[in-house]
Amino acid sequence: MNKRYCLCGILLLFISACDLRGTDYADYFPTTPGYEWEYDISRTIPEIHEPLTQKSIVRNLEIEIIDNIPHYPKIHASGKKYFFIKSTEGIIHQVPGENISRLVIGYPLSAGAEWSAASKLHLFDLPKKLDESWWDGISRDLTLEYTIAGLDDVAEVPAGRFSNCLRIDAVGFLDLPRRLMLGVKLIKVEQTEWYAPGVGLIKKTRREYALPELYPSEYTQVLTSFKQK
Numbered sequence: 001m002n003k004r005y006c007l008c009g010i011l012l013l014f015i016s017a018c019d020l021r022g023t024d025y026a027d028y029f030p031t032t033p034g035y036e037w038e039y040d041i042s043r044t045i046p047e048i049h050e051p052l053t054q055k056s057i058v059r060n061l062e063i064e065i066i067d068n069i070p071h072y073p074k075i076h077a078s079g080k081k082y083f084f085i086k087s088t089e090g091i092i093h094q095v096p097g098e099n100i101s102r103l104v105i106g107y108p109l110s111a112g113a114e115w116s117a118a119s120k121l122h123l124f125d126l127p128k129k130l131d132e133s134w135w136d137g138i139s140r141d142l143t144l145e146y147t148i149a150g151l152d153d154v155a156e157v158p159a160g161r162f163s164n165c166l167r168i169d170a171v172g173f174l175d176l177p178r179r180l181m182l183g184v185k186l187i188k189v190e191q192t193e194w195y196a197p198g199v200g201l202i203k204k205t206r207r208e209y210a211l212p213e214l215y216p217s218e219y220t221q222v223l224t225s226f227k228q229k
Contacts, residue, residue, distance in 0.1 A: 027197045028166060029084070029091065031072045035060045037200065038225045040158065044218040045125045056221070090115070105168065106146065113148045121174055123217040124187055124208040142189065144172040155194040155203050157222040162196035184210040199226050 036059040042051040057077040064071045064083075071083040071094070083094040090106040106115030121140035146168055153165040170191040176184075191206040202223040209216035 028195050028200060029072075029086075030198065030200055031060060031063065032228065033060050033062045034228050036225075036227055037223060039221050040224050041219070041221045043123065043220075044216075045123075046215045046217065051218075055224075109148065109151070109166070111148055111150055114146060116143050116145050118142075119144045119170075119172060119189070121187060121189065121208060123206060123219055124210070125215065125217050138177060140174065142172045142174040144170040144189065144191065146170045149192075153194060155196070157202050157224075159199075159202065159223040159225055162194075162199065162202055164197055165202070166195040168193045168195075184214060186211045199223070 036057065039056045039058075040053065041056055042053045044051045058074050061073040061075055061081070064073055066083075069085060071085055073081055073083050075081045081096055083096060084104070085092045085094065085101075088107070089103060091104045092101050093104050094101045103115055103117045106113065119142055121142060147170070149167045149169045151164070151166055153167040154161065154163045155165050156162075170189075170193075172189045174187040174189070176187065187208060187210050189206070189208050192204070193201060194203040196202045201221075204219075204221040206219040207216060208218075
C-alpha cells in the first residue's frame, strides 16, 4: 500500500538517497554544512515562445536537533529555509513552523519501488486567460505517484556528466470540477528527478498539461555548480 503525506508547499527539491551497493546517505544526500548548489531554471508556458530563465542557489546549514531528532536544514538565496529528516520511511521534508511533512524519497531504494506524496499544480497556464472567478474555490492540490525508475542512470548537465544516478519518476492527475475551454477537465503532471552520488539533485523536469496534450507548461532545473563555501 502506498504511503500518503500532506502537502508542505511548492519547493525546489534538493534531496537524494542512499545506494543499494553499500554507500551511505552522504553519497546522495550531502549534509555537510556549507555545501552549496547553484542551478539554472527554465520555464516554458504556452503564451511565451522563449523560455523564462532564472537561477537558484541553496546551501546546507548546521544540523539542528529538534525534539531529539536530527534536522538537516537548507536555505535558499531567497531566505526560505527547509528541513530534511532521515527516517525509516525515507527522506522527509518539513517546513519550519508547520506541522506537516512530505515524503520525498521512499524506501526501499530499489528499482520499481513506489510511494505517493501530496503536491500542488503550479506550472499550468493557459494561452488565453479565463475570468478570474473561474479558479475561485478550485483546489490545485493533487497526489503524485512516485517510482524509482533506476539506480544507474547517466545524466549530463552544465556542472558535468554524472553516472550511477538515482532516477525518480512521478505522475499525477487533477480532475477539475468544471470544464476548461475545449471541454478540458483533466490536467496531468509528469516529473523526473536525477540524484548523483556525492552531489545530490542534479536535474529535475516537470510538465503540466491538459489532456489531451493541450497548453503544456514545462520546467527544467539543472545543476551548474556544486561547492563548499
